[in-house]
Amino acid sequence: MITTIIPIEPIEAAIREEMDSLCGRKGWTAPIDKSIPFREYGMAKIAVEYYTGAELRIVGQPNKGTIHVHSDGYREDQIQLRQIDLDAMRILAEAA
Numbered sequence: 001m002i003t004t005i006i007p008i009e010p011i012e013a014a015i016r017e018e019m020d021s022l023c024g025r026k027g028w029t030a031p032i033d034k035s036i037p038f039r040e041y042g043m044a045k046i047a048v049e050y051y052t053g054a055e056l057r058i059v060g061q062p063n064k065g066t067i068h069v070h071s072d073g074y075r076e077d078q079i080q081l082r083q084i085d086l087d088a089m090r091i092l093a094e095a096a
């Protein structure tokens with residue numbers, strides 16, 4: 001069995017960049033309610049769930065190629081669980 005270890009830092013950087021484009025560096029705890037290009041939804045969903053613990057939902061399609069998304073904002077209970085997962089991934093990567 002071949003195991004490939006992927007460094008976490010580039011993934012975190014891409015997720016952080018997407019979150020910044022969604023709501024700016026200072027607004028990531030607030031609810032999100034905006035239109036984005038459809039092609040950005042996958043990474044936006046990952047970023048919102050990773051940083052806020054909340055779900056990013058599609059709530060409309062104002063025009064072709066664009067979707068309207070909503071998230072309730074930061075959920076501390078979910079963030080703590082994600083940090084535990086991230087710590088576990090780092091420990092496994094270091095042990096390999």
